Amino acid sequence: MDRIKSKDSVWASKIMTPDEAASMIEPGMTLGTSGFTPAGHPKVIPPALAKKLTSLSKENTVNLYTGASVGDELDGELARGKVIHRRLPYQTQNDVRNQINDGSICYLDMHLSHVPDQLRYGYLGKVDVAIIEAVGITEQGEIIPSTSVGNVPVFLDQAQKIMIEINTSQPEALEGFHDIYMPQMPPHRKPIPILSASDRIGSPYYQIDPEKVAAIVYSDVEDSVGDFKAPDGMSQCMAQHLISFLEKEVQAGRMPANLRPLQSGVGATANAVLAGLQASGFKDLQFYSEVIQDSVLNLIDSGTFSFASATSLTLSKSGRDHFYGHMKDYRNHIMLRPQEISNHPEVIRRLGIISMNTAIEVDLCGHVNSTNIMGNRMMNGIGGSGDFTRNAALSIFMTPSTAKNGDISAIVPFVSHCDHTEHDVHVVVTEQGVADLRGKCPKEKAKELINECAHPDYREALQEYAETYFQHHHIGHQPSEALSWHARFIKEGTMKSR
Numbered sequence: 001m002d003r004i005k006s007k008d009s010v011w012a013s014k015i016m017t018p019d020e021a022a023s024m025i026e027p028g029m030t031l032g033t034s035g036f037t038p039a040g041h042p043k044v045i046p047p048a049l050a051k052k053l054t055s056l057s058k059e060n061t062v063n064l065y066t067g068a069s070v071g072d073e074l075d076g077e078l079a080r081g082k083v084i085h086r087r088l089p090y091q092t093q094n095d096v097r098n099q100i101n102d103g104s105i106c107y108l109d110m111h112l113s114h115v116p117d118q119l120r121y122g123y124l125g126k127v128d129v130a131i132i133e134a135v136g137i138t139e140q141g142e143i144i145p146s147t148s149v150g151n152v153p154v155f156l157d158q159a160q161k162i163m164i165e166i167n168t169s170q171p172e173a174l175e176g177f178h179d180i181y182m183p184q185m186p187p188h189r190k191p192i193p194i195l196s197a198s199d200r201i202g203s204p205y206y207q208i209d210p211e212k213v214a215a216i217v218y219s220d221v222e223d224s225v226g227d228f229k230a231p232d233g234m235s236q237c238m239a240q241h242l243i244s245f246l247e248k249e250v251q252a253g254r255m256p257a258n259l260r261p262l263q264s265g266v267g268a269t270a271n272a273v274l275a276g277l278q279a280s281g282f283k284d285l286q287f288y289s290e291v292i293q294d295s296v297l298n299l300i301d302s303g304t305f306s307f308a309s310a311t312s313l314t315l316s317k318s319g320r321d322h323f324y325g326h327m328k329d330y331r332n333h334i335m336l337r338p339q340e341i342s343n344h345p346e347v348i349r350r351l352g353i354i355s356m357n358t359a360i361e362v363d364l365c366g367h368v369n370s371t372n373i374m375g376n377r378m379m380n381g382i383g384g385s386g387d388f389t390r391n392a393a394l395s396i397f398m399t400p401s402t403a404k405n406g407d408i409s410a411i412v413p414f415v416s417h418c419d420h421t422e423h424d425v426h427v428v429v430t431e432q433g434v435a436d437l438r439g440k441c442p443k444e445k446a447k448e449l450i451n452e453c454a455h456p457d458y459r460e461a462l463q464e465y466a467e468t469y470f471q472h473h474h475i476g477h478q479p480s481e482a483l484s485w486h487a488r489f490i491k492e493g494t495m496k497s498r
Helices: 018-022 045-054 072-080 094-101 112-120 152-158 233-251 268-279 294-302 317-325 345-351 385-389 442-452 456-469 479-492
Strands: 030-033 062-065 084-088 129-137 143-145 161-167 213-219 262-264 285-288 305-310 334-336 354-358 361-363 394-398 427-430 433-436
Touching: 018 045, 018 213, 030 152, 045 072, 062 072, 072 094, 084 094, 112 152, 129 152, 233 268, 233 394, 233 427, 233 433, 262 268, 268 294, 268 354, 285 294, 285 345, 294 305, 294 317, 345 385, 354 385, 385 394, 433 442, 442 456
Parallel strands: 030 062, 030 129, 062 084, 129 161, 161 213, 262 285, 262 354, 285 305, 305 334, 354 394, 394 427
Antiparallel strands: 129 143, 427 433
16 A cells, blocks of 8 residues: 555655665765664665665765664664764664774764754754655655654754655554654743643654655565563562662652653663563553563553653564554553653653663762773763653662673772763662662762672672772772772682682
8 A cells, every 4th residue: 555645746756766765865974864772763775875885985984863773774784884984872783883992983972862952053063864764644745653753853854855764564553653742942942741641742743844855765674673581580680679669669658659750771671670560569650761662561551551652662573563453552552752852851850750771880979880881892872861860850770780790890989981970870779689879978878889789799899998988088989999990800800719
């Protein structure tokens, strides 16, 4: 069935092959694409572009701006062709990561909510071409989004040209699941009128100028989301600690019985926490986050979640089949928004979000590193964790207490790279327990983290450090000694041999 319902001949005249569309993209251009996680990204124009650019003998790179991480058909194809010059704001693809760390790609690790405004203000240069995935085009010429929104609205607004991939593997019944809203420019910006995760404030469609459309390409490539790993024992243990903590918050009167809206990162630990909620006594919870995974569908099915708002629908094959088979049931429980709304500090603060994100390491003052290994090798990026952590009513970080099969402690004297300061981190959870850092000075935080979260093999060394440097100082950081602590235990291999 034709997905272009509009009778305007301008649309039909723009239909072409991926190679023909790619031929209009020149080296040096900046591309703004749809996609947030491996969902809703363009899947046939990027491989054609990679083939074209790698065939050039001279300058052959482009700048790639997305919503967050994207699928291999975009990041992977362009990276393997070595045709990405500048990349922002977040990534998870191995080839991209390696080229960032060897200096081949200029990487801007940005708070996700900052990207749209920095584009509008002109800080990031112009967007030459927006390449977006869509489900179809309505009779009125409106664009029906697919499985993610991300930064599409601002890319469409700022781009000189627009290319649309109409993906026929996505059901047309996705129409109506989206809420597209763009804030005005300061000083005329009005409050974002969201008082509940379920509030609809915009349109189900992207509104564009048809004259900007340079190409329409059909695609039938499904989102490349793999199966999610089942929670392991350590993740389940962390989930149990966290859920017990939240239950105590309700008992103490600091949270309502249905908590406050939850935000959760992506991955095995996040999935374990969400799975644990289903087995808890919590009901009628709201989810205001970035990504809806399989576990969120399960929580809606069980009545644990009454509504889920995000910017991406990132489902495994089985989760996608389940969703497509029950779209009518989910229509009143799921909404996809632009990431500048899903991650907006104003809305996060107003709703009183409980943020739950993962850390690489946490230091004794409560600073968190969530991006860099040993301070100099990028893992993925800060993503939206900063947007939520800095503005949440309750900010929580989770991490196993050790890494590398126990050879490295995740609780350290001083983080090798700081993404989230002690001023923003309220609670830390490991498989050992929960450290509640609220209302505590640095010395008290150090004691709490050592006693409740550090692995027993590392507590003695951490205690020695704390007794030496926190005894007579408000802040116990001695940078040279603290950072050499990392190197010492990498060289020695493990505390167990100490």
